[in-house]
Amino acid sequence: MDTSQNLMEISMFYTKLYTILQTLTLQQKIMKSESKDRVYQIDLLRFLAALSVVLYHYFFRGYMADNLSDLRFEEVGSYFKYGYLGVDMFFIISGFVITLSIKNRSLTDFCISRISRLYPSYWLGVLLTFLVITLFGTPRFSADFKQAVLNLSMFHNYFGVQNIDGVYWTLFVEMKFYIFVIGTYLILNRFKEIKLDYLIYIWLLLSIGYIFLDKLFIFKVANYFLVLGWSSYFVAGMIFYQIYTQKLSIKYFALLCIALSVSIFQAIARIKGLESLYNFSPFIVSGYIITFYSLMLLIACGKLKAINSPKLIKLGLLTYPLYLIHQNIGYIIFNKWGGELNKYVLVILTVVLMLFLSYLISEFYESRVSHYLKTKLKQLTTKKW
Numbered sequence: 001m002d003t004s005q006n007l008m009e010i011s012m013f014y015t016k017l018y019t020i021l022q023t024l025t026l027q028q029k030i031m032k033s034e035s036k037d038r039v040y041q042i043d044l045l046r047f048l049a050a051l052s053v054v055l056y057h058y059f060f061r062g063y064m065a066d067n068l069s070d071l072r073f074e075e076v077g078s079y080f081k082y083g084y085l086g087v088d089m090f091f092i093i094s095g096f097v098i099t100l101s102i103k104n105r106s107l108t109d110f111c112i113s114r115i116s117r118l119y120p121s122y123w124l125g126v127l128l129t130f131l132v133i134t135l136f137g138t139p140r141f142s143a144d145f146k147q148a149v150l151n152l153s154m155f156h157n158y159f160g161v162q163n164i165d166g167v168y169w170t171l172f173v174e175m176k177f178y179i180f181v182i183g184t185y186l187i188l189n190r191f192k193e194i195k196l197d198y199l200i201y202i203w204l205l206l207s208i209g210y211i212f213l214d215k216l217f218i219f220k221v222a223n224y225f226l227v228l229g230w231s232s233y234f235v236a237g238m239i240f241y242q243i244y245t246q247k248l249s250i251k252y253f254a255l256l257c258i259a260l261s262v263s264i265f266q267a268i269a270r271i272k273g274l275e276s277l278y279n280f281s282p283f284i285v286s287g288y289i290i291t292f293y294s295l296m297l298l299i300a301c302g303k304l305k306a307i308n309s310p311k312l313i314k315l316g317l318l319t320y321p322l323y324l325i326h327q328n329i330g331y332i333i334f335n336k337w338g339g340e341l342n343k344y345v346l347v348i349l350t351v352v353l354m355l356f357l358s359y360l361i362s363e364f365y366e367s368r369v370s371h372y373l374k375t376k377l378k379q380l381t382t383k384k385w
Contacts, residue, residue, distance in 0.1 A: 039100075039244075040308045041299050043316025046093055049086035050319040053167070054326045054354065056083025058347050062331055064277040068140065069331045070338040071346065081278055085288045087170055088267065091230055092296055094174055095237015096244070098181055099196065107182065108381050114178055116374035119154070121366050122171070125324030126151045129165050132329050136336055141328055165328045176227045177234050200238050200255060207231045207262050232262035236293065243300040260293050321361040326354045 059080040062069030073080075102110055130148040133141045143164050150156040151164045157172045184199055203226065210219050210228035222228060236259040243252050267289055268282045298304050333350050334343075341349075 039299060040310055040312040041304050042093055043312040045089060045295060046319045047315035049089040050323045052083035052086035055080045057327050058330060069334045071334045071343045082284060082288060088233055088289060089292045091233035092237045092292055094177060095234035096240045099238045099241040102181060112374055112377045116370045120369035120373060121321045121324060121361055122154060123152055124361060124365060126164055128325060129328055132332055136332050141332060167323060167327050173227050173230055180226055196238060196242060200235055203231055204235050204258060211265060229266060232259045235259050240296045240300040248301055263289050317362040318358045322354055322358040325357060
């Protein structure tokens, strides 16, 4: 009897082991299939953009606005004050990557892909930030349970609910871009094939019109749904995709120049909102944006293949969780231990901590939960009721 029971237990153990190995193999296949067309240089750009935003918040904005941080870095803060432009780079990359991701995908597949990619880390970021604010954030930071729950939807701004972390505003902009892609390209394409160029023309024209006619009701409505204050970056990403899949032509170069001009004009206009923090040079802002466009053009034209290494994907995977968790949690760390440690040591330790947490999230949480969520959503959408 004992021998029979032992054999059964051994059999069950190997069955479980086989199931685990099958799951791991499936996950590896999925990751390979998703990354075969991946442009790895973009992972590097995405990481550098996220890191620039982190350093901007820690070394500049924290003490310059809204009394968020006790740590002051007047002596070096000006070197990091343009790090906020990393967000502009994010939007260009999103325009490129999302246009790449809709290739040969149905509406359902695209929605499942975006939901399973965005929400797992976002949910964890919201819950982690809420927990830290609740335990250590007062009096500077506060959040209630209802706010946290509504933040989990990522559509809380539509209900007038504040972001639990300030950086989440960019996700709202990104979400509107996804809705635009879904509504104009994926849905309309089911009835009649639409060339991507037509969407580029229309969106770019609306972006230009918004600069001069932003007071008109029709442009206010268009801006609400199409984020015309940022749309030139998404349009640029779509143009870079066209260049990447086809070639650089006079038409696409001209469209890029128009998008670049709109981006620079709007970026300089936004400087006025930052004047209360510090003086921002329109020439430096313009230089950064021209650099972003130039780097993406080199990638789209295949001129940076020398650094196109699959190893860069690890940096790319760190980016999203790093962006989600760094701001308010970082400020709370500064305010709690700022009087006990050298401020530069504390910032370095905090950056290392955020990178380490981002690694744990991307390596051990995001891939598993994302895969599980994607599987369940596919089962739901294919289930016959």
